[in-house]
Amino acid sequence: MNAVPQERRVVTAIPGPKSQELQARRLDAVAGGVGSTLPVFTQRAGGGIIEDVDGNRLIDFGSGIAVTSVGASAEAVVRRASAQLQDFTHTCFMVTPYEGYVEVCEALAELTPGDHAKKSALFNSGAEAVENAVKIARSYTKRQAVVVFDHGYHGRTNLTMALTSKNMPYKQGFGPFAPEVYRVPVAYGYRWPTGAENCGPEAAAQAIDQISKQIGADNVAAIIIEPVLGEGGFIEPAKGFLPAIVKFANDNGIVFVADEIQSGFCRTGQWFACEDEGIVPDLITTAKGIAGGLPLAAVTGRAEIMDSVHGGGLGGTYGGNPVACAGALGAIETMKELDLNGKAKRIEEVMKARLTAMQEKFPVIGDIRGRGAMVAIELVKDPATKEPYAEAAGALAKACHAEGLLVLTCGTYGNVLRFLPPLVIGEDLLNEGLDIIENAFARI
Structure with missing residues (x-):
């Protein structure tokens, strides 16, 4: 070492x-x-x-x-990834699969919130995970609109730039962006006009009102939010905001997506930040902390939502690379052990x-x-x-x-x-x- x-x-x-x-x-x-x-x-x-x-x-x-x-x-990441490098670097899971990919998906089913049946698909980066979560939600709901929030950050691909709220440096000069993306207020307590104590319920009411009036709940495939907003300034949505948004999503057949790319894997003192208010997302996106520095990302969610996509509709040459999967198993081992x-x-x-x-x-x-x-x-x-x-x-x-x-x-x-x-x-x-x-x- x-x-x-x-x-x-x-x-x-x-x-x-x-x-x-x-x-x-x-x-x-x-x-x-x-x-x-x-x-x-x-x-x-x-x-x-x-x-x-x-x-x-x-x-x-x-x-x-x-x-x-x-x-x-980390010792376990280096040990497991090195052993995998000796065996093979790549076959492409879509050509000939391997156990490491399956093991990572099993670990994600165990660790992510909720005790429903879950399945996962593995990718390379956080942006790719978010983009695939949108594909899956649209496939499942047969709807197109996607709702995101002020101060949110979701990546640098064309679709995830559209989802991201900050122009400089992420969007400037890179348009046109993907359509059917709608932005609503978030419960930013420190800057809420009537004060932090009113912020959660008021911001939720405003967001729900805008979705209902401007888009129509029946047209929304997914609502995507970071349970702690990362690039936007580590904003913790005021208490009560996330549960109200989740209830609205559940009542209207909308897929609720927790983007835990920055906040996941023990970063906030829980496996996932959405556990803080007992939120159980339909889909959860992960990357960053998942594999101890190796490029890996995932979408994990309700089995019936994940399985709504036709065979061959999800994938990518490097998605769930065997060395990265070994690194993830080492990272998770370290998180539990320490x-x-x-x-x-x-x-x-x-x-x-x-x-x-x-x-x-x-x-x-x-x-x-x-x-x-x-x-x-x-x-x-x-x-x-x-x-x-x-x-x-x-x-x-x-x-x-x-x-x-x-x-x-x-x-x-x-x-x-x-x-x-x-x-x-x-x-x-x-x-x-x-x-x-x-x-x-x-x-x-």
Whole structure:
């Protein structure tokens, strides 16, 4: 095993000379449209640390955007994927199948919410999973309209760009987009006009009213929502909102899809974020944390909905690649063995206590939110007006990067700092990262 020492170390400027050299090569060879949060080139990573080519070790509060929840080189993932590499890399499940794919689908049936009969189909990426969930819902309901929510993010393919609510950088210049996609309000408590306590029921009533008036419930194939909105700013829909939307979907024969691509697999302290209010989705999409860093995604759902598609209607050359399936079984083994739901809850406890203390000192922190190891702070110019302060988020991220802490920004207004540490991070590194954030606030 490639054991990376679990300590922060800054030995050069960040990025250092070797990273800068590689960045020059990258600019010559890689398309300009592909961005990077921080152009330090990784040499190895594991636990809560990313080590770059210059020998700097950064504390990782990003997990490759919620992917390496079990760490970037988890023993069980490496062991199982390596063994599979020895046997075969690919046959295509649609040509000659293999057990790993079946095992992953069995694990998903066991772990996802609800005790109904479930089936799964495996794909390569989160966007592909969402796109296939729409195909399945349309096939099952014989309807076409798809309802999504303000601040939602669902991917970068043509259909999932249409589903995504944020123009820059995801949609700008890439249209026309897929038709029959409708957007309604979400229960964003911090920014709800009548206050967070009224937000859940009021937002649900507004959303349902718009669907009924503008689309007609009988025309809706699917309602798709992230139980904790990721790219939109780690928005937890106010209590009562999701149950009301689910009830409306159930009453009207609409397929309710939980997009758990960022929030799933122990990230929020539960296997899936929708469990928090007892939501049982008809379909659930997963990716990111599912396979310890290998590309894999899934749609899991009620057997009768999943089976409504004609034979050959779902698939893809690499979908459920055998090495990725082995990685997923290793990741799930690690999550169970190390009780990563418990670890995520502990991370939330530590982070929220520290961030709340910072908020008292720095009124620029307008809101602290999220669950488990999916925590964010929204930055505002004035707590009274709540005017978004994107420049502060950018400056803070930059200050943290210079000190050897990798943090990410997000939010519809670009004013949210999001924290997604690997669930296996040591508490000493977690606190050291929070010290760096606090010092950055004090300086800026």
